[in-house]
Amino acid sequence: MKILITDPIEQSCVDILTREGFTVDTKPGLPPDEIKACIAQYAALVVRSGTQVTADIIAAADSMQVIGRAGAGVDNIDCEAASRRGIIVMNTPGGNTISTAEHTVSMLLSLSRNIPQAYASLVAGKWERKKFMGTEVFGKTLGVVGLGKIGREVAARCRAFGMTIIGFDPVLAADVASKIDVELVSLAEIYRRSDFITVHTPMTEETKGLLNDTTLALCKKGVRIINCARGGIVDEGALLRALESGHVAGAALDVFVVEPPKDNPLLKHPKVIATPHLGASTEEAQEKVAIQIANQIADALHNRGIAGAVNAVALQAGQPQEILPFLSLAEKIGKLIGQTMKGALKEITVEVRGEILHKYIELLKAGVLHGIFSKTIGEPVNYVNSPFIAGEMGIRVSEKKEYDGADYLQLLSVDYSTTAEKKTLSGTVFGTTNPRLVRIDNYFFEVNPEGVMLLYTNIDRPGMLASVGGVLAAANINIAGLSLGRSGVGEKALTIMSVDNEIPAGVIKQIESIDGILDVKVVSL
Numbered sequence: 001m002k003i004l005i006t007d008p009i010e011q012s013c014v015d016i017l018t019r020e021g022f023t024v025d026t027k028p029g030l031p032p033d034e035i036k037a038c039i040a041q042y043a044a045l046v047v048r049s050g051t052q053v054t055a056d057i058i059a060a061a062d063s064m065q066v067i068g069r070a071g072a073g074v075d076n077i078d079c080e081a082a083s084r085r086g087i088i089v090m091n092t093p094g095g096n097t098i099s100t101a102e103h104t105v106s107m108l109l110s111l112s113r114n115i116p117q118a119y120a121s122l123v124a125g126k127w128e129r130k131k132f133m134g135t136e137v138f139g140k141t142l143g144v145v146g147l148g149k150i151g152r153e154v155a156a157r158c159r160a161f162g163m164t165i166i167g168f169d170p171v172l173a174a175d176v177a178s179k180i181d182v183e184l185v186s187l188a189e190i191y192r193r194s195d196f197i198t199v200h201t202p203m204t205e206e207t208k209g210l211l212n213d214t215t216l217a218l219c220k221k222g223v224r225i226i227n228c229a230r231g232g233i234v235d236e237g238a239l240l241r242a243l244e245s246g247h248v249a250g251a252a253l254d255v256f257v258v259e260p261p262k263d264n265p266l267l268k269h270p271k272v273i274a275t276p277h278l279g280a281s282t283e284e285a286q287e288k289v290a291i292q293i294a295n296q297i298a299d300a301l302h303n304r305g306i307a308g309a310v311n312a313v314a315l316q317a318g319q320p321q322e323i324l325p326f327l328s329l330a331e332k333i334g335k336l337i338g339q340t341m342k343g344a345l346k347e348i349t350v351e352v353r354g355e356i357l358h359k360y361i362e363l364l365k366a367g368v369l370h371g372i373f374s375k376t377i378g379e380p381v382n383y384v385n386s387p388f389i390a391g392e393m394g395i396r397v398s399e400k401k402e403y404d405g406a407d408y409l410q411l412l413s414v415d416y417s418t419t420a421e422k423k424t425l426s427g428t429v430f431g432t433t434n435p436r437l438v439r440i441d442n443y444f445f446e447v448n449p450e451g452v453m454l455l456y457t458n459i460d461r462p463g464m465l466a467s468v469g470g471v472l473a474a475a476n477i478n479i480a481g482l483s484l485g486r487s488g489v490g491e492k493a494l495t496i497m498s499v500d501n502e503i504p505a506g507v508i509k510q511i512e513s514i515d516g517i518l519d520v521k522v523v524s525l
Contacts, residue, residue, distance in 0.1 A: 001301060002041055006030045007048035009070055009290050016294035036060045044297050046070060055081035066300050068293040071280060072096060074310055083311040090296050090308040093385060094149060095289035096280035101153035103279045104198055104228045107252035111224055112137050116273045138162040143194030146201035147172045147182065148379040154198060155182050166193060170376050171345040173394025191218040201378040203230035205524060213238040222249040228279045229378055231255040236266055243271050254279050309382050323360050326412055329427045329435040330364045332449040332525045333414050334371020336425065339523040343420025345395050353402040354410030361399050368414055443485030443494040453523050454497040459516035460486050467514050475507045
């Protein structure tokens with residue numbers, strides 16, 4: 001079998017693949033048209049971030065089994081197109097953890113002592129000691145938003161400087177945080193208490209613009225912001241305004257909304273230091289991911305097992321077709337939980353009914369966890385590492401098998417508890433390919449868990465549905481489907497609407513303001 005490498009990579013990757021018996025063609029910088037012209041002869045493709053693996057290229061990859069990304073992000077790979085072709089897309093989770101954590105700490109220290117600005121001044125022939133008066137980090141409070149692997153490594157290093165570490169993470173258990181000497185707090189407490197705030201979350205609809213005009217105003221005056229995660233988690237316009245007002249004392253940025261940034265005024269601000277997305281750019285990190293991706297590809301092509309896969313459909317290519325709809329359902333229930341749960345996740349029980357579901361309960365548990373973590377943590381998640389992440393987070397995961405029931409012959413249920421609530425969600429598959437969500441707590445209905453969904457509870461009285469529908473209609477948002485469950489006449493009802501496009505924040509606020517409407521949530525599945 002032949003393997004194509006189209007981005008610069010360490011020789012160790014080539015050596016491992018060659019020793020495994022593959023023919024390796026290394027062609028960094030190969031233009032897209034030339035990749036498309038030759039890709040049909042290769043069983044695997046190895047890239048970094050430079051090569052754009054488009055749907056056109058994938059369509060021409062007649063022999064392709066694996067696309068390997070030597071790194072974490074797969075934004076440059078059309079994973080949906082690969083999944084449709086049955087091609088496994090894999091990345092190298094964890095390979096850049098230490099490098100990114102060290103870069104974050106370097107940025108924090110440079111920010112506190114104005115090192116880049118002082119260096120530039122000295123090179124310019126000036127000696128401005130008073131101008132670049134710094135601040136000690138000893139005794140200061142660091143707020144870590146996102147306590148995945150990178151966030152925890154940052155916390156460990158900053159604790160050595162004598163900093164007080166507080167953290168927010170929606171899935172980390174308080175007892176696990178306590179073991180690593182991090183006080184688990186709410187986001188409001190992070191804003192109120194932190195002298196420095198560093199973010200280590202994924203870029204999702206929930207975290208986009210997490211630090212904005214409103215939340216920055218809640219922060220302590222003189223706070224310093226570090227972002228080595230993803231551009232857009234910090235609202236760049238809001239950050240600039242807070243810097244100009246003096247409310248934020250400084251910012252250190254390794255990532256931007258547009259990369260490379262063009263005419264970004266933040267880069268000209270005297271209180272900002274910046275680097276060109278260097279978090280993973282160390283010799284050690286690049287060597288680690290090169291070795292890791294080579295071993296993962298070799299294992300997959302030699303049928304020794306699959307690790308690091310990011311596209312669930314391709315990962316399960318060898319599983320019976322009859323379990324795949326339930327696997328998709330499990331992941332969607334997990335995504336729904338990840339986007340609607342209140343408090344920090346403590347415990348999950350996956351309960352199944354039906355012989356096939358009994359047989360693949362471990363896989364279904366991984367599917368639920370994958371769905372939850374894909375919406376809540378900032379590190380790469382797949383079916384292989386999701387159970388390990390749950391263990392690291394202190395989340396108790398259990399299973400239960402039912403053998404009969406009056407309602408459905410096959411049923412997947414997930415009971416979960418957080419620090420704030422306990423809930424149950426259940427689903428089944430109609431026919432062989434039609435997943436349905438059939439229960440949330442004591443509300444029963446039949447909903448196709450797909451696309452953008454609006455969920456809300458309301459007082460069960462006439463006109464409620466019309467009021468919400470009117471708001472959506474005024475915003476030109478079409479309702480594609482609707483289901484309603486209620487606890488009793490005149491009591492509470494749970495309404496779930498599928499809509500054809502995203503619902504803006506302003507429209508959500510209008511719905512929340514309707515008398516009798518409670519607990520509005522929008523999820524994307």
